[in-house]
Amino acid sequence: MDFNLIDINEDNNYYKMEIKNREGIKKLTPARGFKKIDDNSYPYFNEVLSSIKHDKLSGMNNYDTFDRNIEHRIKSKESKNNINIITFYGDKNTDILEMSKFEDIGLIDNFEKLFNDNIISMPYALSLYEKGALENIFDGIKKSYDNFISTLNTKNIFCYVPAYVKYKDLDQFLRFYSEKNLGTVNGGGQSYNAIPLYIDFKRSNPDAFKRTIAMLFKLKKQYMKDGFYPVLYAANVSRPRILNTGSRVIAREFLLAFLGFDIIGSSLAFNPRASKMGYTHDNKLLEFSMETFEYSYNNKNINKKSYKDKNKSEIYSRQSSFLGGLNGEQTKNELKKRPGAEKYIKTYE
Numbered sequence: 001m002d003f004n005l006i007d008i009n010e011d012n013n014y015y016k017m018e019i020k021n022r023e024g025i026k027k028l029t030p031a032r033g034f035k036k037i038d039d040n041s042y043p044y045f046n047e048v049l050s051s052i053k054h055d056k057l058s059g060m061n062n063y064d065t066f067d068r069n070i071e072h073r074i075k076s077k078e079s080k081n082n083i084n085i086i087t088f089y090g091d092k093n094t095d096i097l098e099m100s101k102f103e104d105i106g107l108i109d110n111f112e113k114l115f116n117d118n119i120i121s122m123p124y125a126l127s128l129y130e131k132g133a134l135e136n137i138f139d140g141i142k143k144s145y146d147n148f149i150s151t152l153n154t155k156n157i158f159c160y161v162p163a164y165v166k167y168k169d170l171d172q173f174l175r176f177y178s179e180k181n182l183g184t185v186n187g188g189g190q191s192y193n194a195i196p197l198y199i200d201f202k203r204s205n206p207d208a209f210k211r212t213i214a215m216l217f218k219l220k221k222q223y224m225k226d227g228f229y230p231v232l233y234a235a236n237v238s239r240p241r242i243l244n245t246g247s248r249v250i251a252r253e254f255l256l257a258f259l260g261f262d263i264i265g266s267s268l269a270f271n272p273r274a275s276k277m278g279y280t281h282d283n284k285l286l287e288f289s290m291e292t293f294e295y296s297y298n299n300k301n302i303n304k305k306s307y308k309d310k311n312k313s314e315i316y317s318r319q320s321s322f323l324g325g326l327n328g329e330q331t332k333n334e335l336k337k338r339p340g341a342e343k344y345i346k347t348y349e
Contacts, residue, residue, distance in 0.1 A: 003194050003231065005187025007327045008224075013217070014331040016324075017185065017231070017262060019083065027083055028324040030257035032316035033233075033265035036079050037309045042317040043324065046082035047235075047265050048074060048118075054093035084118040085158065085265075087198070087235070090125035096140040099123035099148070121158040121198045121235070122148055128162060129202060134169045137162055142176060149180070157182070158198035158233055167211040173197075174219055178228055185229040192229035201237035203267050206252045213259055214348045220260045231262050238267040239295060248294045250340050255293065257323050258331060258345050266316070288315045290322060293341040 006028070007016035020026045033045040050073055056066045078084045090099055122145060128137050141160055149157070159177040161170065174195060183194040199216065206213055220230045234256050240249040256264050284297035285308070302308050326334065335342040 003183060003185040003229070005185055005190075005192075005229070008188070013260060014258060014326065014328045015220075015260060015262065016327065017187075017229075021083055025081075025083055028320075029231075029262035030323045031263055031320045032254075033085060033235075033263050034313050034316045035266060035309075036077055037306065037313050042082075042313055043320045044082070044313075044316050045119075045263055045265075046079040046084045048077040048084050048086040050074060050077070050086070050088050052088055052090045052094065052099070054091055054098070057090075057094065057098050078118070085121060085233070085263075086118050087121035087158075088123040090123070090127065092126045092130065094125040095127055096123075096125045096144050097147075099125060099144060119156045119158060119196070122160040124160045124200065129164070134165050134172075137165060138169075138172060138176075141173070145176075158196045158231075158235075161197050161199050163199050163201045163209045163212045167209075167215040170212065170215050171219060174223065174230065178223070185231070192224065192227055194231060195223065195228055196231040196233070198233050198235050199261075200235055201267075203236055203238055205238045205240050206234075206256060207240075210347070213256065217260045217348060232260055233263040233265060234261045235265045236267055237265060242295060242297055244297075248289075248292075248296045250344055251288065251293050251295050251319075252344065254288075254319055255341060255344060258335065258341075259348055266312075285311050286315060288318065290318070291338070293338050 002018075002020040004018045004020070005016070006018050007014070015029075017029045018026055019029065027043070027045060031044055033047045034042070035047050035049065050070070052066075056062050074086060078086070088099065090096075122141075124141075128140065145159070159173075159180075159182070161173045174197070177195050177197065178193065182196060185192040185194045199212075201209060216230075216232060220232065223230050234253065237253045237256070239251065239253050242249055253264055285300050285302055287296045287298050288294070289296070302311070335345060
């Protein structure tokens, strides 16, 4: 995978990069990631999320069945017209080290090399969410990383970073990954060592981890001065909830693009169901205002999930197209036009 810097304006905190795979498909960052809805090509990265139950990894018979079916599961979710980011994650009963069993299958390497030159995320397990202590999480990731990386011939990977650890501990993960050979980012006559990072937001909106975002923003600038380029992928990040048709909220996850994030993904979480209080917001079409960077719901009811998903993917497409057309100086001007968005960004300064 080729990483080429197009525009860096550190004064405006906006970083723009072109990612090109060996098939010549190019994507500009910052960009949105979205799970495949249909075969239409949208200008975002396609997220292929595959959950793995603990039972599927236990016992040779279960494992053989998993081995036979996993390729079909991935191919049904990947998009031939997009660069796919493939992520495997285990349930709460799965230990992170169990995910290293992929080296027995050898499929990870095939996904990376054969299926559209994909980017593979380092596998993780939901059991990490419950561990709490940094030492347990960091130790598990370090041990599983060595097993996982041994299955890959190339290095098109995103390295796992839990947004939910204490913000002061984040640098330990960046230091660990910076010692690995993860490719280069070239541009303007300068070469950086790439550190592609999968920042797991744990199905939460950005405000749940404001200190984490601020620290990653700070670390990105710091590492760039030292010759590294952290490629920040906001994975499993949720948009803010809208409680009723009349309310509007700032698109905080979209604004991560102005805070050093290169790719902003969608959440694994499903839309919340209508509550006992009578909210029916999950049955409304979503609106995004480019003039204010706000989300709202319109009054049109949609009963089919596929329509809602397509509506959401079209919004992500518009957001990516908008971000892809900006340069460093323009970002400052665009934020000034939207006081609410500019005020939110300034809370990180």
